[in-house]
Amino acid sequence: MEYAVTTSELTRTFGSFTAVDRLNLNIKPGEIYGFIGPNGAGKSTAIRMLCGILEPTSGSGSVLGYDLVRETEEIKKRIGYMSQKFSLYEDLTVEENLNFYAGLYSVPRRELKGRVREMVVMAGLSGREEELTANLSGGWKQRLALGCAIISRPAIVFLDEPTSGVSPISRRMFFKIIQRMAAAGTTVMVTTHFMDEAEYCDKIAFISVGRLMTVNTPDNLKKNVIDGHLVELELPDAMNRLDEIENLPYVKECTVHGPLLHVLLANESHRPVLQESTGSEPRSITPSLEDVFIALAKLKGDTPLSGNVPNL
Numbered sequence: 597m598e599y600a601v602t603t604s605e606l607t608r609t610f611g612s613f614t615a616v617d618r619l620n621l622n623i624k625p626g627e628i629y630g631f632i633g634p635n636g637a638g639k640s641t642a643i644r645m646l647c648g649i650l651e652p653t654s655g656s657g658s659v660l661g662y663d664l665v666r667e668t669e670e671i672k673k674r675i676g677y678m679s680q681k682f683s684l685y686e687d688l689t690v691e692e693n694l695n696f697y698a699g700l701y702s703v704p705r706r707e708l709k710g711r712v713r714e715m716v717v718m719a720g721l722s723g724r725e726e727e728l729t730a731n732l733s734g735g736w737k738q739r740l741a742l743g744c745a746i747i748s749r750p751a752i753v754f755l756d757e758p759t760s761g762v763s764p765i766s767r768r769m770f771f772k773i774i775q776r777m778a779a780a781g782t783t784v785m786v787t788t789h790f791m792d793e794a795e796y797c798d799k800i801a802f803i804s805v806g807r808l809m810t811v812n813t814p815d816n817l818k819k820n821v822i823d824g825h826l827v828e829l830e831l832p833d834a835m836n837r838l839d840e841i842e843n844l845p846y847v848k849e850c851t852v853h854g855p856l857l858h859v860l861l862a863n864e865s866h867r868p869v870l871q872e873s874t875g876s877e878p879r880s881i882t883p884s885l886e887d888v889f890i891a892l893a894k895l896k897g898d899t900p901l902s903g904n905v906p907n908l
């Protein structure tokens with residue numbers, strides 16, 4: 597199978613509103629594929645279609661070789677899905693939740709004990725098997741929810757903001773688990789609003805107002821998306837100079853980063869004039885994924901990207 601997921605012009609409307617607009621995706625087996633974009637961009641809606649729980653309005657696609665419209669039952673059996681509002685049974689214990697999901701996904705009886713044990717260890721919940729889920733803190737619930745989503749060892753797992761509301765340490769641990777799964781061949785599709793997590797993805801698909809704007813590696817996005825030359829400036833009264841600098845004709849954008857200003861110049865040749873008008877030496881910097889995110893979000897899905905960023 598060349599692709600774990602492939603879609604062609606996949607679209608979903610709600611009344612006259614188009615939430616997902618002609619999405620074309622190709623996700624290779626074993627990839628960590630990040631879905632990034634502003635609130636309301638259509639990420640969760642797209643994932644729900646890929647999981648076979650929301651019918652597309654038009655377009656087509658397949659997941660693990662099964663048709664998104666005609667074979668949703670086959671798809672549901674074979675995937676793992678952790679929804680944005682994941683559903684654990686609060687009045688069940690850790691172990692009971694895992695048993696329940698194992699049953700739902702028809703984990704063979706003789707493997708059940710071993711699998712539950714494996715998930716408990718993976719989630720770092722050893723010794724807490726008998727604890728009521730309601731009493732777990734957010735980060736632990738999240739890891740248990742991941743355990744429930746992957747207890748059937750699915751070939752692909754869809755994780756919709758699995759780390760929202762979780763501490764940085766838990767987030768990092770969560771992504772270590774994801775990386776281990778991917779290294780063992782599991783395809784992982786994950787949405788996140790954390791740019792440090794986006795860095796862990798093999799590919800990032802950026803979606804805005806329902807449209808896929810670009811798909812590429814984090815490195816290529818940082819190198820190619822931003823149209824202009826980014827510099828940082830150290831000024832004692834940075835905050836007060838923001839408007840003045842942003843109004844310079846060769847400045848496309850100016851943002852505050854702690855004590856520094858990030859200034860996007862039309863091109864590198866404007867560095868000396870910026871130094872003249874501010875009295876401080878601009879240092880060239882590589883854009884961060886956050887800079888890329890903001891630049892892409894501003895395009896609101898309807899302007900083609902400048903610069904040459906072919907989709908991967």
Ligand SMILES: Nc1ncnc2c1ncn2[C@@H]1O[C@H](COP(=O)(O)OP(=O)(O)OP(=O)(O)O)[C@@H](O)[C@H]1O
Nearest residue numbers: 610614615633634635636637638639640641642680
């Ligand atoms: N069942 C529905 N009925 C009507 N509109 C819906 C429905 N589900 C989603 N939408 C709308 O579709 C758009 C996309 O929503 P979606 O939840 O997919 O966004 P998202 O990218 O996941 O956002 P977030 O980052 O906030 O989770 C939103 O404007 C939302 O209000």
Ligand SMILES: [Mg+2]
Nearest residue numbers: 639640641680
């Ligand atoms: Mg969402």
